[in-house]
Amino acid sequence: MVEQDFLKVIEYIKDSNNFILATHLNYDPDALFSLVSMGKILEKLNKNFAIYLEEEVLEKYKFAFSGVKIIRELNIDFNNVIILDCDRLARTGDKFYNYAKDKITIIIDHHATNQREANLNLVLNSSSTAEIVYLIAKELKINIDHYLSTLLLFGILGDTLILTVEMNSHQLAVVFDIVTDLIKKGGDYSFIVDTLLKKNWEDFKREITIMSQAVFDEGILWVLVTDTGNRIESLTNTLNQATKDVKVVILFQEREDGIKLSLRSKGEIDVGYLAKEYFNGGGHKNAAGGFLKMRTELAIDFCLKIIKDYLLKLSLS
Numbered sequence: 409m410v411e412q413d414f415l416k417v418i419e420y421i422k423d424s425n426n427f428i429l430a431t432h433l434n435y436d437p438d439a440l441f442s443l444v445s446m447g448k449i450l451e452k453l454n455k456n457f458a459i460y461l462e463e464e465v466l467e468k469y470k471f472a473f474s475g476v477k478i479i480r481e482l483n484i485d486f487n488n489v490i491i492l493d494c495d496r497l498a499r500t501g502d503k504f505y506n507y508a509k510d511k512i513t514i515i516i517d518h519h520a521t522n523q524r525e526a527n528l529n530l531v532l533n534s535s536s537t538a539e540i541v542y543l544i545a546k547e548l549k550i551n552i553d554h555y556l557s558t559l560l561l562f563g564i565l566g567d568t569l570i571l572t573v574e575m576n577s578h579q580l581a582v583v584f585d586i587v588t589d590l591i592k593k594g595g596d597y598s599f600i601v602d603t604l605l606k607k608n609w610e611d612f613k614r615e616i617t618i619m620s621q622a623v624f625d626e627g628i629l630w631v632l633v634t635d636t637g638n639r640i641e642s643l644t645n646t647l648n649q650a651t652k653d654v655k656v657v658i659l660f661q662e663r664e665d666g667i668k669l670s671l672r673s674k675g676e677i678d679v680g681y682l683a684k685e686y687f688n689g690g691g692h693k694n695a696a697g698g699f700l701k702m703r704t705e706l707a708i709d710f711c712l713k714i715i716k717d718y719l720l721k722l723s724l725s
Contacts, residue, residue, distance in 0.1 A: 410532060417514060417530045418547050420488075421450075427457040428486035430508075432499040434668075435463065436641055437566025437604070439493040442537040444472050445559040446492060446516070449541070452550050458484065462501055468603050472559055482507045488514070493537040495519035495690045497526065516540055521680050521690030535575065535583040538563025542586055554594030561587065561595035562603075569645055570601060574674065574694055615643050622647065627655035628715055632704065634662050641670055641697075648672035656715055660708055667707040669698040677722065686714050 429446055431439040443459060450457040461478045482503065489508045491500060494517055498505050513526035518540060522531045532540050542560045545552055552560070564587060565571065571583065591597050607615070614635070622631040629651055633643075648657045656679060657672040669687050671679040673694045680696040683689035687698025700707040 413528070413530050414532075414543070414547070417516070417528050418544065420514065420528060421453070421455075421544070421548070424488050424512075425455050426487045427455060427490055428460055428484075428488070428511075429457060429490045429492065430460045430500050430504050431492045432494045433462060433501045434641075435461075436493075437469075438536045438538055438563045440465070440469055441472060441559050441563030441566065442492045442516070442541045444476055445538060445541045445545075445556060445563065446490060447476060448556050448559065449545050449548065449550050453548065458486065460504060462503065472562070486511065488512045490514045490516065491526065492516050492541070493518075495522040497523075516544075519680075519691055520693060521684045521696070523690075533579075535573075535579060536564045536567035538567065539583065539586060542590070552590070552593050554596075557590040557593040557595035558600070561590040561597065562600045564590075565597075565600050566604060569649065570604060572649065615646065618643060619647065624654070625712065626716055627653075627719060628658065628712060629654040629656070630658040630660065630708070630712070632660045632662070632708070644670040644672050645695075648674070655719060658711060658715070660704070660711070662704055663699075666699055666701040667704060669700065669707075669711065671696045671698070677719070682714065682718060687711065 427450055429443055431443045447457060447459045458479045459476060460482065462480065465473055489511045491497065491513065494500060494515060497508065497513065500508070514528040514530070515522065515526040516530045516537060518532055518534045518537050522529070524531065530540065534540055538560050545556070564583065568583065571587070575583065618631055618633055622629055629647055644657055644659045648654070655673065655677055659670040661668040661670070669683070669689065671683060673679045678693045680691045680693050683691055683696035683698040687700060689696060689698025691697055700710065702710065
């Protein structure tokens with residue numbers, strides 16, 4: 409079935425034209441770099457396409473969009489929609505979701521919680537969506553040059569935290585082979601690692617302040633972020649990697665209409681399941697996110713109770 413899905417998407421891309429590409433709001437490196445990588449593939453195939461991005465590109469990622477046009481208004485009619493790194497169409501935001509409703513939609517994604525809502529759904533158990541885009545490029549016999557290899561490598565290393573997230577031996581072997589191939593093709597590994605790891609002084613101080621406020625409660629490390637204007641995923645990863653005895657990390661971020669959750673775990677603790685089942689979200693087994701339309705105190709209490717009950721059941725099974 410997975411092979412059939414892959415071939416259907418390949419054939420559709422070959423035979424079709426007029427594509428608009430999008431990814432989820434609050435993009436991460438995998439979302440952003442799989443998005444622009446797919447755009448470069450369509451460009452090499454001489455397809456008419458546009459990349460839609462509602463949010464501004466962070467300064468450190470702007471190099472990826474050199475010579476790439478981003479549209480922010482949906483006033484051009486495209487027949488086909490490719491959505492990358494989304495487990496559901498609505499994650500693109502209301503504006504794009506409403507635009508895409510009457511189009512042919514393709515989802516390319518690697519989240520275990522994917523809803524398969526598109527007309528064509530390519531959902532693989534891979535390290536990242538960028539890895540799937542790499543496989544698409546290979547199947548389409550695209551020349552993966554220095555620029556494209558750096559984009560794909562950035563997406564893979566960004567989503568695997570530079571190959572440190574938990575993967576089984578087969579997944580590790582596959583992704584190591586792909587990373588090796590992309591480096592041989594000119595992917596700038598040192599530049600990517602430097603960009604992913606190093607923060608400016610103000611961001612570093614902010615993260616230290618937030619981490620100092622973290623609470624450790626029965627195996628759960630949680631912290632509330634009241635600064636709504638910044639991304640929290642990298643901080644969640646930092647806390648998860650740096651703490652040995654913690655089972656689950658939760659970052660709560662206040663938003664105007666509720667609380668955004670960023671969850672991380674280790675081993676058999678499935679925060680992807682918890683996010684999908686209880687927190688209006690989804691993701692991977694050990695990395696997920698969600699959203700609760702509740703007041704801050706209620707959201708924290710609700711989330712902690714759900715996770716504590718889950719951890720107790722897991723310990724008894």
